[in-house]
Amino acid sequence: MTVPKSHPRYQSLHIRERLVSGVASGIASQVGLIAHGRGEAFDYLIGERTTGSAMHATEAAVAMLASARNPVISVNGNVAALVPGEIVELGRILDAKIEINLFYRTEERVCTIANHLHEHGASEVFGEYPDPDSTLPLDHPRSLVCEEGIGSADVVLVPLEDGDRCQALVDMGKSVIAIDLNPLSRTAQTATITIVDNVVRTIPAMIKIARQMKDPPSDRLDEIVSQYDNRETLMAAIEEICGAYSEKSGEF
């Protein structure tokens, strides 16, 4: 069924439907839908916009990826359903590998997601080929990684990650960039750079910045990264949420 454009929450409902059809085609999972709903609530609290601190974190993230030796973008079901073309484009500009990593992993789902990414222009999709041949220290299918991909990556972009996987990557000495709308989540608090924003706004913003940043001297990139303070970003995000919430309450 089509949501009428007159509906006040048309945009949000439209994104939601993209995810629901992702479940129908086997890309996203039902538990992924619930996670999306949680994200919707936090996005609502932050005012459904990119805050200044989120944009600052996004710039640092792109600089970190651009100066990485082996950057990898980790893709799960929700990311593949929401921003498939954008992920492929970002990987192309930054020369970053794309690797499928799922909480609810089946070979069939990996294959469906890989095909979906190929349809959106991806040439190589790690996790499909090569197959995972290494593991993170976690008791779960999401521990499976490719040695050539996440296994040997120095920087990993993990949009919509779960907390202990993020922790495992950091413990292995990797720099982890997370996109998470809840600045108090374990993922947000563990990542090297946390972008407190909606993935449907962040990935396009990263593409834009990556294009502008193309081939700057590497010491300029290092400077952007070294000046970045994730704790400051998280504190600002928490303040934004409290502020936006108080403002909403004020209107009432």
Place this chain on the structure above:
Amino acid sequence: MTVPKSHPRYQSLHIRERLVSGVASGIASQVGLIAHGRGEAFDYLIGERTTGSAMHATEAAVAMLASARNPVISVNGNVAALVPGEIVELGRILDAKIEINLFYRTEERVCTIANHLHEHGASEVFGEYPDPDSTLPLDHPRSLVCEEGIGSADVVLVPLEDGDRCQALVDMGKSVIAIDLNPLSRTAQTATITIVDNVVRTIPAMIKIARQMKDPPSDRLDEIVSQYDNRETLMAAIEEICGAYSEKSGEF
């Protein structure tokens, strides 16, 4: 997969599984899962407990239903999946009709939900029989109502309602009781009485209160209702959420 009772989020994960199996059996919709995720986030913010102001609103809601001429409980997919027996029991105690009203309406889904409610003891289920024979002023299948049910109701309990349907009911001069974990949502702000709580806690609480309130003099019920101030309740809920959030940020 079974979640062990020792898991710190057992209750929340257990509820989530009830909903996922509701989708499998055709009772709940996938979009309902997303809505549930949003609720989870707000419930997390409010501390996953019934606040004093929510309990106050719940008492006023039961008094309003108990003194109504034609009270109706509107049931959607999530409500049917989460608290089917409790809804039937509440309707029985309060002599309130039960009517199925769906955002994503198909005859098959109405039938599946009605059967589910019958299995939980419901005798009559409006929307199944009689069929909807009236409409609310909305451009959507959820506008379909039964004249004998919601169409002529003076008080409607709409757990987990969407904003413009709530508005339409209020515009028709009905008293609307909403259960909504976001005190700033359009539904919460539009309803006559808003219970800012999780439906799995609210409906059992309403049953308990309804049993205690059985046959009190009607002027006592009127007094409870007339003393109730929804604006005050919403302000208290907003303060609870901000307070709980500040506390969580303080730990960080």
